[in-house]
Amino acid sequence: MSILASLARAYERLPDAPPFGYSVQNIGVIVGLNEDGTVASVTPWFDGEGKKRKPRPMLVPQPVKRTAGIAPNFLWDKTSYVLGVTSGEGKRTADEHAAFKERHEKELAGTDDPGLKALLLFLRRWTPDQFDASQWSDDFKDQNVVFALETDRHNNLWLHNRDAAKALWMRVSGGDGKNPQICLVTGKSGPVARVHPAIKGVWGGQSSGGSIVSFNLDAFTSYGHMQGDNAPVSEAAAFAYTTALNTFLSDKKHRLQIGDASTVFWADAEDAEAALLAEAAFPEFFDPAKEDADTTKEVKILLERLRKGDQELDKDLALEAGELVKKLEKGVRFYVLGLAPNAARISIRFYYESDFGELARNYQRFVNDMRIEPPWREPYAPLWRYLVETAVLGKRENVPPNLAGEWMRAILNGADYPLTLLSTVLSRIRADGEINALRASILKAVLIRNYERKVPVALDPTMTDSKGYLLGRLFAVYEEIQRAALGGNVNATIKDKFYGSASATPRKVFGLLESGSANHLAKVRKLSPGRAVNLLKLQDQIMDLMEPSKGPYPAFFSADEQAFFGLGYHHQHSDFFKSRKDNQTDASGETAQ
Numbered sequence: 001m002s003i004l005a006s007l008a009r010a011y012e013r014l015p016d017a018p019p020f021g022y023s024v025q026n027i028g029v030i031v032g033l034n035e036d037g038t039v040a041s042v043t044p045w046f047d048g049e050g051k052k053r054k055p056r057p058m059l060v061p062q063p064v065k066r067t068a069g070i071a072p073n074f075l076w077d078k079t080s081y082v083l084g085v086t087s088g089e090g091k092r093t094a095d096e097h098a099a100f101k102e103r104h105e106k107e108l109a110g111t112d113d114p115g116l117k118a119l120l121l122f123l124r125r126w127t128p129d130q131f132d133a134s135q136w137s138d139d140f141k142d143q144n145v146v147f148a149l150e151t152d153r154h155n156n157l158w159l160h161n162r163d164a165a166k167a168l169w170m171r172v173s174g175g176d177g178k179n180p181q182i183c184l185v186t187g188k189s190g191p192v193a194r195v196h197p198a199i200k201g202v203w204g205g206q207s208s209g210g211s212i213v214s215f216n217l218d219a220f221t222s223y224g225h226m227q228g229d230n231a232p233v234s235e236a237a238a239f240a241y242t243t244a245l246n247t248f249l250s251d252k253k254h255r256l257q258i259g260d261a262s263t264v265f266w267a268d269a270e271d272a273e274a275a276l277l278a279e280a281a282f283p284e285f286f287d288p289a290k291e292d293a294d295t296t297k298e299v300k301i302l303l304e305r306l307r308k309g310d311q312e313l314d315k316d317l318a319l320e321a322g323e324l325v326k327k328l329e330k331g332v333r334f335y336v337l338g339l340a341p342n343a344a345r346i347s348i349r350f351y352y353e354s355d356f357g358e359l360a361r362n363y364q365r366f367v368n369d370m371r372i373e374p375p376w377r378e379p380y381a382p383l384w385r386y387l388v389e390t391a392v393l394g395k396r397e398n399v400p401p402n403l404a405g406e407w408m409r410a411i412l413n414g415a416d417y418p419l420t421l422l423s424t425v426l427s428r429i430r431a432d433g434e435i436n437a438l439r440a441s442i443l444k445a446v447l448i449r450n451y452e453r454k455v456p457v458a459l460d461p462t463m464t465d466s467k468g469y470l471l472g473r474l475f476a477v478y479e480e481i482q483r484a485a486l487g488g489n490v491n492a493t494i495k496d497k498f499y500g501s502a503s504a505t506p507r508k509v510f511g512l513l514e515s516g517s518a519n520h521l522a523k524v525r526k527l528s529p530g531r532a533v534n535l536l537k538l539q540d541q542i543m544d545l546m547e548p549s550k551g552p553y554p555a556f557f558s559a560d561e562q563a564f565f566g567l568g569y570h571h572q573h574s575d576f577f578k579s580r581k582d583n584q585t586d587a588s589g590e591t592a593q
Contacts, residue, residue, distance in 0.1 A: 026055035028143025037121025040150035113164035183234035190234030201249030205341035259404020329357030349405030369445035373458035468561035472568025
């Protein structure tokens with residue numbers, strides 16, 4: 001199913017979805033009219049008080065898509081159009097108000113509905129200088145305005161909800177079936193949308209919204225087809241897919257921000273309960289911080305099962321988790337769509353559609369790829385936390401473009417990770433010299449998925465498959481010898497000076513490190529003979545795992561061996577840190593006794 005078709009289908013399942021031709025907009029003012037067109041009341045329509053006061057949402061005829069031109073809405077709009085009043089400079093306010101009056105003179109001509117006639121009479125007698133009358137407030141400027149007959153206002157019957165107004169809007173908006181063509185989305189005949197409604201809420205996009213499908217210039221005219229005729233999508237289908245997408249983008253339960261990709265997701269299943277469970281679980285795959293008191297027990301059990309497997313759960317919990325997985329695997333289709341802005345258009349970063357069971361298996365594989373010991377301070381880091389490790393200064397806005405989308409697509413599909421992920425992390429390590437559990441996890445995951453290498457989760461003293469891993473361990477030993485000799489307050493450690501060269505061109509550096517370690521060991525023997533013996537023994541153990549006939553120090557390392565180097569360093573360095581921590585704990589325990 002195509003993206004637009006799946007979104008149009010999702011619209012049909014939306015609870016409280018606006019009907020075709022209507023949209024929920026924030027309205028700030030309701031003008032009550034008498035039948036002669038005079039103003040009976042002006043009612044503010046806000047929620048909250050003071051600075052927290054906000055216009056209230058209301059279902060109104062769908063707004064026109066404005067670019068640079070002047071285009072009034074039908075039966076409602078902001079004050080510059082409706083009243084010719086604005087709080088800004090208002091260089092074209094008079095033109096906007098004139099366009100609003102002109103459109104309604106044209107559309108409402110010949111109407112015999114008392115409400116619509118009242119609006120026409122109001123527009124004919126209204127002049128902007130009347131805004132200074134007592135019932136109008138400056139706070140109303142630039143708010144959206146709707147109308148109501150004063151006799152209807154007390155019953156919350158607005159002008160655009162009157163039967164005559166609805167019938168007129170159906171005709172005006174093209175919903176009565178004029179100029180029908182076969183819709184490429186639904187396969188049904190219907191009037192073609194010239195331009196599609198705007199999609200709002202994409203992070204970094206224009207406030208006026210953007211488009212996925214857009215033919216808005218003369219240059220796009222082809223074989224006489226203008227604008228939407230180039231790829232005919234019916235008004236109804238365009239309304240359905242944009243309404244569904246705007247709803248998902250504005251709903252925290254259907255949206256995640258992953259790097260520069262605004263990600264929406266939804267489930268489709270006959271069993272509504274199963275669909276809700278899938279939608280509740282998905283955001284917690286990639287942002288565990290969302291797990292809170294509102295997280296249901298079912299979701300927690302499912303997450304435990306996917307992250308740890310049945311072997312680590314007790315028998316009852318494993319059985320319950322197994323039943324949940326069966327429930328979700330049976331007929332739940334899941335959709336994930338990543339969007340990013342591109343001026344007035346919206347780019348598709350990735351699109352995933354499959355059974356939820358396959359998605360869960362791919363997520364489980366991702367968790368296994370990223371597992372490392374010792375772990376980060378939280379057992380399951382959110383995806384954005386990994387991404388900032390690829391960014392300069394650790395800022396989210398510096399995450400390389402496209403990386404988040406490409407990585408997410410690989411995770412969802414169970415495909416190879418983008419190699420830019422590996423090169424970016426390696427360059428960040430060389431730049432700032434930091435190797436933490438998150439970066440080591442990324443290195444490990446790429447080695448497993450892309451290079452199909454056997455990679456240990458924790459320190460493996462017997463591993464000989466990779467010379468990079470062994471030299472990474474050896475580099476950590478040299479650093480530990482330096483720390484034992486000079487203490488922890490050295491201005492520049494050997495890691496600060498030599499990590500980049502040691503991980504890329506080890507032959508240039510390791511001879512120097514070896515001779516330097518001899519001097520440091522001599523000093524350690526004077527300070528702590530036992531410590532010196534242990535470090536020398538560990539150094540010899542690592543050297544014994546290498547093959548001297550092939551040369552212990554290669555001239556250079558490929559990207560995968562550089563990744564192994566970082567992983568070996570992290571494992572060995574963490575083991576030293578753990579040993580120091582254990583010794584401090586033992587010492588404090590003895591003192592206490």
